[in-house]
Amino acid sequence: ESRYTPASIEAKWQKIWDEQGLSVTPDDPDKPKFYALSMFPYPSGNLHMGHVRVYTITDVIARQKRMQGYRVLNPMGWDAFGLPAENAAIQRGVHPAKWTYQNIDQMRQQLQSLGISFDWDKEVTTCSPDYYKWTQWIFLQFLNAGLAYQKESAVNWDPVDQTVLANEQVDNEGRSWRSGAKVERKLLKQWFLKITDYAEALLSDLDSLPGWSDRVKLMQQNWIGKSTGAYLEFPILDDQKHPSDEKIGVFTTRPDTAYGVTYVVLAPEHPLTLQVTTPDRRQAVEAFIEEVSQQSEIDRTAEDKPKRGIPTGGMAINPFTGEEIPIWIADYVLYEYGTGAVMGVPAHDSRDFQFARENNLPIKVVIVPDDGDNADMELREAYTDPGVMVNSGRFDGTASEKGKQAIINYAEEEGFGKARIQYRLRDWLISRQRYWGAPIPVVHCPNCGAVPVPEDQLPVELPENVEFSGKGLSPLAQLEDWVNVPCPTCGTPAKRETDTMDTFIDSSWYFLRYPDAKNETAAFEIETVNDWLPVDQYVGGIEHAILHLLYSRFFTKFLRDRLNLNFNEPFQRLLTQGMVQGLTYKNPKTGKYVPATEIPDLDHPTDPETGDPLEAFYEKMSKSKLNGVDPLQVLEKYGADTARMFILFKAPPEKDLEWDDADVEGQYRFLNRVWRLVTQFAEDNPPRQPLETGNLSKEEKDLRRAIHTAILEVSEDLRDEYQFNTAVSELMKLSNALNDADCQESAVYREGVETLVKLMAPFAPHITEELWQMLGYSDSVHQQGWCELDETALVLDEITLVIQVNGKVRGNIQVPADADKATLERLARESEAAQRYLADKEVKKVIVVPKRLVNFVVPK
Ligand code: ANZ
Numbered sequence: 128e129s130r131y132t133p134a135s136i137e138a139k140w141q142k143i144w145d146e147q148g149l150s151v152t153p154d155d156p157d158k159p160k161f162y163a164l165s166m167f168p169y170p171s172g173n174l175h176m177g178h179v180r181v182y183t184i185t186d187v188i189a190r191q192k193r194m195q196g197y198r199v200l201n202p203m204g205w206d207a208f209g210l211p212a213e214n215a216a217i218q219r220g221v222h223p224a225k226w227t228y229q230n231i232d233q234m235r236q237q238l239q240s241l242g243i244s245f246d247w248d249k250e251v252t253t254c255s256p257d258y259y260k261w262t263q264w265i266f267l268q269f270l271n272a273g274l275a276y277q278k279e280s281a282v283n284w285d286p287v288d289q290t291v292l293a294n295e296q297v298d299n300e301g302r303s304w305r306s307g308a309k310v311e312r313k314l315l316k317q318w319f320l321k322i323t324d325y326a327e328a329l330l331s332d333l334d335s336l337p338g339w340s341d342r343v344k345l346m347q348q349n350w351i352g353k354s355t356g357a358y359l360e361f362p363i364l365d366d367q368k369h370p371s372d373e374k375i376g377v378f379t380t381r382p383d384t385a386y387g388v389t390y391v392v393l394a395p396e397h398p399l400t401l402q403v404t405t406p407d408r409r410q411a412v413e414a415f416i417e418e419v420s421q422q423s424e425i426d427r428t429a430e431d432k433p434k435r436g437i438p439t440g441g442m443a444i445n446p447f448t449g450e451e452i453p454i455w456i457a458d459y460v461l462y463e464y465g466t467g468a469v470m471g472v473p474a475h476d477s478r479d480f481q482f483a484r485e486n487n488l489p490i491k492v493v494i495v496p497d498d499g500d501n502a503d504m505e506l507r508e509a510y511t512d513p514g515v516m517v518n519s520g521r522f523d524g525t526a527s528e529k530g531k532q533a534i535i536n537y538a539e540e541e542g543f544g545k546a547r548i549q550y551r552l553r554d555w556l557i558s559r560q561r562y563w564g565a566p567i568p569v570v571h572c573p574n575c576g577a578v579p580v581p582e583d584q585l586p587v588e589l590p591e592n593v594e595f596s597g598k599g600l601s602p603l604a605q606l607e608d609w610v611n612v613p614c615p616t617c618g619t620p621a622k623r624e625t626d627t628m629d630t631f632i633d634s635s636w637y638f639l640r641y642p643d644a645k646n647e648t649a650a651f652e653i654e655t656v657n658d659w660l661p662v663d664q665y666v667g668g669i670e671h672a673i674l675h676l677l678y679s680r681f682f683t684k685f686l687r688d689r690l691n692l693n694f695n696e697p698f699q700r701l702l703t704q705g706m707v708q709g710l711t712y713k714n715p716k717t718g719k720y721v722p723a724t725e726i727p728d729l730d731h732p733t734d735p736e737t738g739d740p741l742e743a744f745y746e747k748m749s750k751s752k753l754n755g756v757d758p759l760q761v762l763e764k765y766g767a768d769t770a771r772m773f774i775l776f777k778a779p780p781e782k783d784l785e786w787d788d789a790d791v792e793g794q795y796r797f798l799n800r801v802w803r804l805v806t807q808f809a810e811d812n813p814p815r816q817p818l819e820t821g822n823l824s825k826e827e828k829d830l831r832r833a834i835h836t837a838i839l840e841v842s843e844d845l846r847d848e849y850q851f852n853t854a855v856s857e858l859m860k861l862s863n864a865l866n867d868a869d870c871q872e873s874a875v876y877r878e879g880v881e882t883l884v885k886l887m888a889p890f891a892p893h894i895t896e897e898l899w900q901m902l903g904y905s906d907s908v909h910q911q912g913w914c915e916l917d918e919t920a921l922v923l924d925e926i927t928l929v930i931q932v933n934g935k936v937r938g939n940i941q942v943p944a945d946a947d948k949a950t951l952e953r954l955a956r957e958s959e960a961a962q963r964y965l966a967d968k969e970v971k972k973v974i975v976v977p978k979r980l981v982n983f984v985v986p987k
Pocket residue numbers: 353354378379380381384459460461462463464465466467468469470471472474475476511549
């Protein structure tokens with residue numbers, strides 16, 4: 128009997144599968160397609176447990192689908208542009224391309240050692256010109272469609288290094304990662320994509336995705352943030368106190384409160400601010416604007432923060448009441464949302480209430496609860512619920528919900544307002560003043576403006592000889608001979624755009640490239656993506672639940688409209704896997720983390736330096752917490768199959784998973800048991816018997832029921848909800864049943880062993896392949912059909928009937944499951960137990976509980 132040696136088995140099979148092309152995507156059009164997709168990694172250089180978990184999950188799904196007869200696409204690639212490569216260049220002088228490609232090679236190898244059945248022929252690398260050529264091409268599609276435009280927008284500016292910083296390069300205190308300088312905001316002309324054009328589709332099409340969790344859909348919904356309400360206009364009074372043509376437009380979700388407006392507020396940045404400001408207020412207003420411009424949006428809108436604002440001296444008119452109301456500016460009104468102005472209704476909006484209280488502005492009640500008439504009562508807080516309109520002229524007595532529409536209709540008739548839908552979603556700022564990204568394919572010409580680089584001149588390649596200092600203009604902008612080019616349209620000396628694209632752009636279409644990854648003449652062939660898309664199962668981290676998924680949906684919808692794609696949504700089903708957590712040891716006195724390897728006694732963990740007792744708890748694995756487990760070490764010690772089995776067994780895929788060495792050991796022992804079971808059987812090699820299901824002993828029937836229960840349960844567990852953990856339990860049960868069975872010679876036993884190996888194949892692909900060969904097969908276990916369920920094997924045709932005498936158990940017998948009461952009584956009387964205990968006693972009464980027991984009552 129041989130020993131289970133994962134190291135040699137796994138390397139061997141990985142090589143053979145690769146040679147045989149087992150993971151290559153078939154193009155057999157007769158088979159149904161299945162597109163399994165894992166979020167591709169950023170090539171940091173090292174695989175971590177989170178990666179292992181995602182790719183294992185996707186792999187089980189892909190492998191089972193292949194066995195079920197699907198042609199499966201299970202691709203992998205690299206989200207390879209981005210800041211870390213550039214930081215490495217600045218800090219260590221290694222070129223971003225070199226750093227990235229080295230990391231990719233290293234991680235590809237690590238992934239291969241996990242035994243994931245990726246089709247490497249479809250590999251895509253977003254930083255490679257043959258990929259970003261098409262990223263640029265897609266940008267041009269947006270530009271041609273009028274959905275890419277330039278606008279001034281604020282960037283993080285490091286005044287010492289004289290450079291733009293990414294958000295990630297600014298610390299919590301707002302300082303530069305390199306110079307430590309306080310970061311400033313600076314306006315730059317930047318590129319945007321008009322995702323807001325698709326806001327409604329992105330929102331409403333969430334309903335077409337039953338394969339997404341409500342949690343993720345809600346996150347997307349909130350991000351898009353649809354509000355229904357009205358746009359209303361408040362005329363500004365001129366110096367002579369006459370209504371002017373100039374108006375302040377506001378967006379409100381509560382038009383029903385229009386009669387309660389006692390002031391209007393502009394965002395300090397609003398273009399009307401200085402215009403409405405009276406000379407005596409000018410200095411104060413300018414100082415306030417300057418102050419607010421330094422605050423972040425989060426500071427400005429925080430609930431608990433006092434709302435700060437000042438009057439401009441200007442006045443407007445409430446068109447509903449004709450009343451004159453003051454115009455203020457305040458930090459809680461954001462320039463970017465709605466119209467950048469609000470109507471202040473202190474009686475019915477909490478923020479306005481607080482603001483009015485602090486600034487002695489009038490509070491006018493216009494909505495009261497249905498059951499009261501406390502319109503004149505002094506409010507202690509804003510009344511924000513629906514109710515009945517009061518103090519509202521012709522609308523008095525109208526229910527407020529109805530009043531919304533009534534007010535809109537009225538405003539529309541009178542010409543000072545209309546219905547409006549507002550989205551929180553903003554256009555996507557895609558410009559980055561960095562090197563390691565896809566150059567935006569535009570040339571700025573003094574005559575022609577922003578000119579798209581002609582398609583036949585794509586890609587606009589990143590120049591290689593670049594200085595990385597982290598100071599001054601972005602590296603591209605410093606390269607004179609790259610920047611200066613003739614205008615593609617008129618030939619005048621012009622300048623290249625030096626911004627590169629946000630890396631989220633690269634990942635917004637990679638799933639469209641995979642099916643046709645090597646296409647040199649197009650981003651993809653439409654027919655091919657129409658065949659493969661949508662992705663049937665997407666697996667990845669919840670951290671991408673908003674931006675990546677939203678951007679990918681946006682790209683898909685845009686390209687659908689431009690190119691006639693036949694699908695609306697890129698990802699049919701989405702699984703967001705939980706985090707992998709490690710056991711963290713922390714000294715509560717010093718706050719220091721201690722790695723497990725430095726703790727002498729893990730049962731009583733103490734700090735090796737101070738002797739303090741340590742706290743131990745689970746937390747997401749991370750470098751800073753010193754609680755990570757290196758996948759490579761686990762692979763080396765136990766092999767990939769054990770690592771996979773542990774990860775799948777330890778927790779349902781959506782839940783967090785606590786790494787536990789003892790449980791890893793447990794899976795290793797289980798694989799060893801399966802190994803012994805199957806190798807023993809293969810060695811004994813009992814003669815092959817035909818399986819005649821009509822003619823089985825009880826023992827055989829029981830075993831067969833266990834086999835088909837496993838088929839049923841594992842198949843169910845792998846359908847849609849992917850309960851891998853319970854599926855692994857079922858595999859364990861079947862293995863136990865085989866261990867306990869005593870009918871190795873029977874055809875049923877062979878069925879059981881083969882079923883176990885096949886059911887386990889998607890989970891532990893290497894060991895099962897090895898065992899499959901031992902069972903005498905020469906083709907791969909991964910090319911077998913998925914096990915067929917025989918429902919009749921599940922039927923329990925005999926049950927155990929308990930024999931009682933005066934309520935005491937005296938024995939039991941096997942009886943047909945469908946026997947009627949009379950038969951049960953007869954069989955019970957005939958039983959050995961009854962014969963013994965009833966001998967020469969007179970039976971007074973017989974109680975028959977079908978399927979359970981027969982109780983004989985006799986005199987004591
Ligand atoms: C008057 C009013 C009365 C409001 C009332 C609410 C309650 P959502 O749901 O988020 O869309 N608002 C509009 N634009 C704003 C901006 N740029 N900055 C800050 N606040 C703004 O919220 C819409 C409501 O937020 C609008 O309805 C407006 O206040 C405010 F009893 O108008 B409301």
